[in-house]
Amino acid sequence: KNEVEQSPQNLTAQEGEFITINCSYSVGISALHWLQQHPGGGIVSLFMLSSGKKKHGRLIATINIQEKHSSLHITASHPRDSAVYICAVPNAGGTSYGKLTFGQGTILTVHP
Amino acid sequence: DAGVTQSPTHLIKTRGQQVTLRCSPISGHKSVSWYQQVLGQGPQFIFQYYEKEERGRGNFPDRFSARQFPNYSSELNVNALLLGDSALYLCASSGIPLNEKLFFGSGTQLSVL
Numbered sequence: 001k002n003e004v005e006q007s008p009q010n011l012t013a014q015e016g017e018f019i020t021i022n023c024s025y026s027v028g029i030s031a032l033h034w035l036q037q038h039p040g041g042g043i044v045s046l047f048m049l050s051s052g053k054k055k056h057g058r059l060i061a062t063i064n065i066q067e068k069h070s071s072l073h074i075t076a077s078h079p080r081d082s083a084v085y086i087c088a089v090p091n092a093g094g095t096s097y098g099k100l101t102f103g104q105g106t107i108l109t110v111h112p
Numbered sequence: 113d114a115g116v117t118q119s120p121t122h123l124i125k126t127r128g129q130q131v132t133l134r135c136s137p138i139s140g141h142k143s144v145s146w147y148q149q150v151l152g153q154g155p156q157f158i159f160q161y162y163e164k165e166e167r168g169r170g171n172f173p174d175r176f177s178a179r180q181f182p183n184y185s186s187e188l189n190v191n192a193l194l195l196g197d198s199a200l201y202l203c204a205s206s207g208i209p210l211n212e213k214l215f216f217g218s219g220t221q222l223s224v225l
Contacts, residue, residue: 033214041149041200043216086154099168100145100214102154 003027004089006103013110019074021106023087026068033100034061034072035086043086046072077110084108114138116205118217125193126225133188133220137205141215144186146178147202149219155202161186190222198224 004025013019023032031050037043047054047061049070054061058077063070074081084107088100117136125131137144143162147155160168161180180186184205190197200219206212 035214035216041202041219041221043155043202043204045214045216048213088155099157099160099170100147100155101157105154 003101004103006087006106010107013077015078015110015112017077019077021072021085023070023103025089027089027091029089032063032070033088037084079110079112082109116203116215116217118203118220122221124223127193129193130191133201135203135217136185138215141205141207142184143206144180145204146188149200193224195224
C-alpha cells in the first residue's frame, strides 16, 4: 500500500461541475500539500494545510488529521482547470527529513 | 521578486557523462529540495538542504550529489549518467522545511542518449 493514495486517478468533467479529489495517507505528517501540474512540467503549490480548511478562489482544500484524509474541491470547474493534481506529505523523520512523498496524481480534464 | 529559477531548462547528455543542474531559490528562502520526475510518474524526492546542510536524502545512488551555497542557491550533480536518469529535475524552495508552502521552479529536462 502506497503511503499516499489519491482517487480518482482520472477525472473527466463538464464545465461548471463541482470536482472532488481525495487523498489518503498512512504516514504521520505536519502538513499536507496540494499541487497542480500542467503539461510541460511546471508545478504550482495550491495549498499547504495542517488542519481544517483553506479556500482560494474556486479551490477549497480540507484535511482531517485523525482520519488521515484530505480533499481538494473545485467549484464551477473550467477547462483551464485541466491539469494533474497531486497531494504530497512531508516526512520529518530520520534521513528522509524534508522528504515529500507524492501521491500518484489525478488527471483532471474539464470539457467546455 | 523572481520565483525559483532553474538552469538550464533543457540538457542533452550521453551515457557516462556528468551533469550539473542549478537552482536559485526565492529571495529569503533557505530551504531547497530536489525531485526527479520520470515521464508519466510523480516526482521522487532526491535531496533537501536547509541552511547549507543536507537534511534529507531519498533513495538515489551515490552518483547523485548536491550542495547548497552561502547564498542558498543549490547545485545537483549526477555522475556516470544512465539512460534511466532521463527525467525532469525539479527544484523547490521554502523558508522553513516542511511547514511552509513550497515554490517550484520550471525544472530542467535532462535527456540521456
